[in-house]
Amino acid sequence: xxxxxxxTRRLPTELQQLQEIADVEVWMERQPPPYEVLLAKTKExxxxxxxxxxxxxxxxxxxxxxxxxxxxxxxxxxxxxxxSATARRIxxxxxxxxxxxxxxxxxxxxxxAAARRxxxxxxxxxxxxxxxxxxxxxxxxxxxxxxxxxxGFGRIGQAVARRAKGFETRIIYTSKHRCEPELEESLxxxxxxxxxxxxxxxxxxxxxPLTADTHHLFSEPQFALMKQSAILINTxxxxxxxxxxxxxxxxxGQIAGAAIDVTEPEPIPTDSPLLSxxxxxxxxxxxxxxxxxxxxxxxxxxxxxxAGLKGERLPYCVNPEVYQ
Ligand code: GLV
Ligand code: GLV
Numbered sequence: 130x131x132x133x134x135x136x137t138r139r140l141p142t143e144l145q146q147l148q149e150i151a152d153v154e155v156w157m158e159r160q161p162p163p164y165e166v167l168l169a170k171t172k173e174x175x176x177x178x179x180x181x182x183x184x185x186x187x188x189x190x191x192x193x194x195x196x197x198x199x200x201x202x203x204x205x206x207x208x209x210x211x212x213s214a215t216a217r218r219i220x221x222x223x224x225x226x227x228x229x230x231x232x233x234x235x236x237x238x239x240x241x242a243a244a245r246r247x248x249x250x251x252x253x254x255x256x257x258x259x260x261x262x263x264x265x266x267x268x269x270x271x272x273x274x275x276x277x278x279x280x281g282f283g284r285i286g287q288a289v290a291r292r293a294k295g296f297e298t299r300i301i302y303t304s305k306h307r308c309e310p311e312l313e314e315s316l317x318x319x320x321x322x323x324x325x326x327x328x329x330x331x332x333x334x335x336x337x338p339l340t341a342d343t344h345h346l347f348s349e350p351q352f353a354l355m356k357q358s359a360i361l362i363n364t365x366x367x368x369x370x371x372x373x374x375x376x377x378x379x380x381x382g383q384i385a386g387a388a389i390d391v392t393e394p395e396p397i398p399t400d401s402p403l404l405s406x407x408x409x410x411x412x413x414x415x416x417x418x419x420x421x422x423x424x425x426x427x428x429x430x431x432x433x434x435x436a437g438l439k440g441e442r443l444p445y446c447v448n449p450e451v452y453q
Contacts, residue, residue, distance in 0.1 A: 132175040132197075132438045137162055137183050140202070141420070142427040151176065151438060168192060176438050178202065178430055182395075185209040190217060198437020202430035203417075204228055206447050207339040207366060214448060221447040222433025226284060227425040228417035233288035235416045236364045239388035240332055243360045244269045248410050270331060270358060270385070272296055278330030280323065280346075281337030281365065282308060289334060290316045301326050305342075327354040332362065339366035347371065352378035360386045364416045367393035376402050379409055390416050 132151040136144070139155060147153055154170075156162045161182040162170070171177060171193040179185060181203045190196075190213040199214060200222035214221050242248055246267045253259065253267065273296050279286045282304035290300050294317070301321040313320065327333065333355065337343045347361070348371040355361070361384060363370055372393050378384045380402075388410040392403075395414060403409055417426060433443045442452060 133173060134176040134178065134434065134438070135167075135170045135174045136178040137167065138180055140178075140427040140430075141423045142431070144431070147431050147435060150435065164189075171196065176200065176434050178434050179209075181205060181208050183208060185214075187213040190214050190219065193217075193219070197440070198222065198434055198443065200430045200434040200437065200443075202426050205338055205366060207368075209447075211448055215450055218451045220437055220443045220449075220451050222430065222437065222443045222445055223447050224426040224429040225445055227429055228422050229284040229288045231419045231422040232285050232364055232416040233292055234419075235390060235412075236285075236289050236334055236336075236362055237292050239362050239364065239390065239410060239412070240334065240360070241272060243362070243386045243388040243410055244272050244332070249407055270360070272298075272332075274298065275331035276301065276329055278302070278321070278326040278333040279318070280304075280326065280333060280335050281343075282318075283336065283338075285364075286334075286336035287312075287316060289336065290318050293317075301329060323351075324354060327351055328356070330359060331356065332360050334362040335365045335369055337365055337369065339368050343369050345369070345371040348374045349377070352383050355384050357382060357385065359384045360388070362387070363389040363391055365391060367391040367395055372401070372403060376406070379403075379406050386410075388412075390414055 134151040134153045136153060136155045139157060144153055164184060167183060168189050171189055175195055176198045177196060178200045185208060187210045190210060196219055198220055202224060204223055204225045206221060206223050209221055211221060246269050250267050275298050277293055277298045277300045279289055279302040282302045293300055300318040302318050303321055303323045303326045307320050346369050352374055379387060386408040390412045391414055429445060433445055436443050
């Protein structure tokens with residue numbers, strides 16, 4: 130009989146190719162399937178196509194006795210218990226590369242918007258407060274000539290650095306693995322310790338995955354090291370930044386501002402004190418949200434899923450150890 134597949138949301142692409150080889154069920158609601166529904170589905174399927182809003186934990190993976198592949202439409206996979214999947218030799222697919230540029234673009238959009246107070250200025254204008262041109266109205270720091278600190282220097286961190294050229298920024302980065310000198314030179318970046326990066330940067334931007342090492346990497350001690358004029362950008366994962374410490378740092382003037390596309394938890398609770406701050410911009414996890422990028426991500430997730438259903442090696446596999 131044909132393979133059974135569950136897709137946890139409507140995707141921005143055609144499913145035809147997948148439907149040719151599998152019975153495809155798509156969850157049509159706007160909200161993700163509740164955990165219990167996902168758990169029940171997972172027991173009966175050969176392949177799962179999921180999103181970062183689906184909690185793929187050990188219980189679910191152990192219940193998925195017929196599953197051959199889990200394909201996530203995202204580059205990050207901190208919602209999936211990879212160790213449990215690997216122990217059961219279930220390959221996990223993800224979508225690296227295709228969303229690098231879109232995410233780096235949004236990072237710069239947030240950086241510029243926070244520096245030049247674009248969101249605040251729009252509110253000011255719509256609020257009827259624009260009375261005249263004023264020498265000191267809505268001032269912010271220079272972006273040109275600033276020091277940009279990049280925390281995590283994988284594909285996305287490097288794409289952010291490449292975009293900095295026109296702004297004549299000094300770029301320092303910190304990363305688990307230092308790059309080759311040739312790459313540092315061609316990107317015009319300098320390696321620094323995390324501490325020095327925090328102390329010297331006018332803009333600090335986060336591009337690490339969420340792991341045990343980066344969980345709450347930014348908390349009170351890190352904000353205390355940053356310049357009072359500094360602006361923090363986070364387009365990576367919300368849980369890398371401790372939200373209470375961020376609130377304290379922004380409300381006490383320990384740092385000047387922040388712009389975040391990700392929060393802890395997601396969505397941000399409507400009573401979060403962060404929502405009351407003028408020096409914080411919050412967008413709803415839209416780093417990869419260009420039409421072209423989302424289609425490519427969906428296509429890539431389908432490609433991984435099809436390969437897994439056919440028993441072939443996933444083209445973009447998180448845990449290639451399963452093939453050893
Ligand atoms: C989005 O956050 C992703 O990981 O693709
Ligand atoms: C993610 O794509 C990264 O490696 O930065």
